[in-house]
C-alpha cells in the first residue's frame with residue numbers, strides 16, 4: 583500500500599477540510615494516508631512516505647508559517663520523493679471578469695505555488711489552487727468591517743451562504759479530480 587502524508591496549515595479551517603477531502607480521494611485509490619495539522623503535530627521524518635502533500639491557507643498573500651516550515655526544513659527529503667503542493671485561496675475564484683480574472687488566477691498560481699516550490703528547490707508532481715472560505719462570523723469586528731465590501735461582491739458572483747455569514751468558494755469536484763491525478767502520478 584502506498585503511504586501518503588498530508589501536512590497542512592490553516593487559519594480559518596478551509597485547508598483542514600480540503601486536506602481531509604484529498605485524503606478521502608487518495609484512500610479510495612488504495613493509499614494509506616496520514617493527515618496532520620502542522621501547528622499541532624510535529625513529525626521528525628517523512629522517510630516512510632512515498633507521497634507528501636503540503637497545503638496552506640493564504641491570508642494577505644502569505645502561507646501559514648508552520649506549513650512553510652515543512653517545505654524549508656525537509657527540503658532534502660522532499661526532493662527525493664513525490665511532492666504535491668496546494669493552497670486555499672480567494673484568488674482561485676476571483677470576483678473579477680475576463681482578462682483580469684485570468685491574470686489573477688495566474689498570479690496566484692505563480693506567487694503561491696510555483697515560486698514557493700522554486701524557493702525550496704522542489705519540483706512538485708502537481709500544484710493545486712483551490713478556493714477557500716470567507717466566514718464573517720469568525721472575523722474580528724475590525725476585519726469584518728475592512729472586508730464588508732466583499733460580501734455583496736460574493737453575492738453578486740452568485741455565491742450562496744452555506745450558513746449565515748459563511749461563503750465557500752471551493753469546487754469539491756476539482757479537489758477530488760486533483761487528488762486522483764496526484765494518485766496516478768505517484769504510481770508512475
Ligand SMILES: Cc1cc2nc3c(=O)[nH]c(=O)nc-3n(C[C@H](O)[C@H](O)[C@H](O)COP(=O)(O)O)c2cc1C
Pocket residue numbers: 591592593594595596597598638639640641642643644670671672673674690713714715716725
Ligand atoms: C483576512 C483575509 C485575508 C485574505 N487574503 C487573501 C489573499 O491575500 N489572497 C488570497 O488568494 N486569498 C485571501 N483570502 C482568502 C483565504 O485564502 C480563504 O479564506 C482561505 O479559506 C484561507 O484558508 P484557511 O481557511 O485554511 O485559513 C483572505 C481571507 C481573509 C479572511
